[in-house]
Structure formats: C-alpha cells, structure tokens
Amino acid sequence: MNIDPLGWLDERATARVSAGLRRELRAREARSAAIDLASNDYLGLSRHPEVVAAAVDAVRTWGTGSTGSRLVTGTTTAHEEFEAELAEFVGAEAGLVFATGYAANLGVVTALAGRGSLVVSDAGSHASLVDACRLSRARVEIAPHCDAEAVDRLLAERTEERALMLTDSVFSADGDLAPLTELHQVVRANGAVLIVDEAHGIGVRGDGGRGLVQEVGLAGLPDLIITATLSKALAAQGGAVLSSERVRAHLIDSARTFIFDTGLAPAAVGAARAALGLLRRDPEMGGRVLTRAAQIARIAGVPQPDSAVVSVVLGKAQVAYDAACACRERGLNVGCFRPPSVPEGTSRLRLTARADLTDAEMDSIATVLGEVLAQARAGDPQREPLATGASA
Numbered sequence: 001m002n003i004d005p006l007g008w009l010d011e012r013a014t015a016r017v018s019a020g021l022r023r024e025l026r027a028r029e030a031r032s033a034a035i036d037l038a039s040n041d042y043l044g045l046s047r048h049p050e051v052v053a054a055a056v057d058a059v060r061t062w063g064t065g066s067t068g069s070r071l072v073t074g075t076t077t078a079h080e081e082f083e084a085e086l087a088e089f090v091g092a093e094a095g096l097v098f099a100t101g102y103a104a105n106l107g108v109v110t111a112l113a114g115r116g117s118l119v120v121s122d123a124g125s126h127a128s129l130v131d132a133c134r135l136s137r138a139r140v141e142i143a144p145h146c147d148a149e150a151v152d153r154l155l156a157e158r159t160e161e162r163a164l165m166l167t168d169s170v171f172s173a174d175g176d177l178a179p180l181t182e183l184h185q186v187v188r189a190n191g192a193v194l195i196v197d198e199a200h201g202i203g204v205r206g207d208g209g210r211g212l213v214q215e216v217g218l219a220g221l222p223d224l225i226i227t228a229t230l231s232k233a234l235a236a237q238g239g240a241v242l243s244s245e246r247v248r249a250h251l252i253d254s255a256r257t258f259i260f261d262t263g264l265a266p267a268a269v270g271a272a273r274a275a276l277g278l279l280r281r282d283p284e285m286g287g288r289v290l291t292r293a294a295q296i297a298r299i300a301g302v303p304q305p306d307s308a309v310v311s312v313v314l315g316k317a318q319v320a321y322d323a324a325c326a327c328r329e330r331g332l333n334v335g336c337f338r339p340p341s342v343p344e345g346t347s348r349l350r351l352t353a354r355a356d357l358t359d360a361e362m363d364s365i366a367t368v369l370g371e372v373l374a375q376a377r378a379g380d381p382q383r384e385p386l387a388t389g390a391s392a
C-alpha cells in the first residue's frame, strides 16, 4: 500500500487556513516591550520578586519535581499547607491540588458522576468541564447559558438519583458571570451538587479576591464544590478542588487525575503560596483589575465587563485574526478566540486586564486599539489585510 495514512492532515490544514482558523505557536522573548493584554496573569504577579523567590526556594528545598504521584512520594508538607491556606481563603473546609486546573475538573467530575447519574452543564462551560462530562459516562444535558430555570427543569425531570450541575463562575470567553445564587437554589431544591469553576473568579471577584462564590455568600456549603486554577491570578501552575473534607477524602481515593498523575511541582506550590500571600496583603488588587478592565472596555467601545475579560466580538475569524496581528505589530499582545473556542461568526479579540497596567500603558492601549478596531469594524472586504504574521 502506497497511501499516506496521515494525508488527510494536509487537507484539514488547508481548510483551516482558508477559514482563518489555523493556529500557530508564537514563542515569547524573555523580555519584551510589548504590552500584555493576552495572558491570564491578572494580578501581574508571575514575575513578582517574592513569587519568583518562593518558587526558587521551593526548588532548593524540595527539588525540581514532586518525584511521584501524590499517593506515593508526590505530597510534601508544602502541598498540604498550601491546600489548607487556599481552602481557608475561599471559605471551604478543605483543598486538594492537582497538576492543572484541567486535571482538577476532570478529576472531580469523574469521581462524583458515572453511569446512572446526570450531569447538567452550562452551554458556556470551559472545555475542561465539557471533557469531564464526556469522560464521566453519566447522562449529560447541556443547559442554555446562565438559565437557572432550564437547569431546574433538567434536574427535576431526571430519573437518576444523583446529579451534578457544572458551571464557570466567570465565563472564559465572554467574561460574564453565572447566576450562582439561582443555580444553587435549584440545585439544592433538586438534591444535586453544584460544581463551580472559579478559574477566572479567584483574585478578581469577592472580598480581597476570594472569588464569586464567596461574593454571593455561598462559600462553605456542603453541596457546592469549587474548582480553581493556580495558573491565572495565582501566577503559577496547577489546579485545585476546594470542598468539604468528605469530598476531599473521596477524591484522594478515586479521582483518576489525582491518583495517576505526578504531584504538582514544588516550584508551582511555592509560587502560588507567595501569590496568595501577596493577595492577602493587598486585597485591593482584584478591584484594580476590574477598574482597568472597565477602562479597556470603554476604549474598545464594548460594555463594561464584570471580570478581567474584555471580549470584543468582530465576527469572521479572519477579521479577528487580522486585528490581533495588527495589534501585535504595534506592540500590543491580545488574545484572539475563534471557533471552536467560540461559536461561528463570533470570533473576537479577548483582552485581559491586569492589576499592574500603568497609565502610560493605558495611553498606548487607547492609541493602538482605537486604530485597529476602527479599521476592523470598517469591514471593507477589499481592504488590504491589516497585517500578516503569527496566528492567535
């Protein structure tokens, strides 16, 4: 046989190029003059001297890797101390860290749902929750976005005894907020459990950055479980499930992404702990992110967001791609979300505010965004591409 078994990859690649959907990696320089509106380093702590020193110190103390699964050699006293600190911060009884936020979501959902149970997930839930649904083998229902009545109906009509409801607190693409109070009411009324992904909530929403669950007064409830990432406001890497002691014990016994994965690296634990310490010392950081996000939204001519995420929908994938490249060429790094990350026809620039943006940087952002968005929105199909170059 003389057939290239992977020849179809080239056809797919060609189709993606013509749809403006090809993705490319762009390696950053260690030091760059570009303004960052693309990362999730919301509090600007990933290079903070205390955070860096804590990561280095953790490496000197514990070594470069955790050396094993959490159940074998991968748990240090630093892991356990940090779990308790993070749980206390968000108002949960207990915490358990995972290698990533993705793994935390897969772990908790698959450990709590299976054949014979129902999982209801918001239509805007993060990809890691979507994959968790698929892996769980439970019956899965997707509820319309932020629709607590629909969730109520789906839970009430179920024949299964056990049910979970999954949602982001702050949705990653649009930056909008889930109706957590209403969701919890219907979840409780139907004897289910609510799992809230606070990846974009912690550090930004709630008192001193304690998250949206705390902000709406739901922290510490036995039928509500928080998942988190350490890779955004906490400037490190890793994930966590923040829950009751009972749930934590069950995850240690049965969450496959906990048991069959190497423990979180000591450097990540050290960095996240230091970032959490800084957030405790400066509880206004989250407020500064929201102020900057509101200013960026004004510049971009879009509604004020409730989070760090400013979403500027431009429509076609190619238009968003060109605009992102044009920003980059002018020294402004922005995110660009295209299908499948967002629905067809809603490709967008995704701008993330940071607490440490300076007034001078805001002036540059106003200039660059003003020019680029005016051109992108002019929508002249004959116009020259704004720029060519790296993909978003």
Ligand SMILES: Cc1ncc(COP(=O)(O)O)c(C=O)c1O
Binding pocket: 100, 101, 102, 103, 105, 126, 128, 168, 172, 197, 199, 200, 229, 230, 231, 237, 238, 239
């Ligand atoms: C809402 C949400 N949940 C989970 C994750 C996954 O977290 P991590 O990057 O730590 O795997 C992300 C990250 O990108 C996210 O935006």
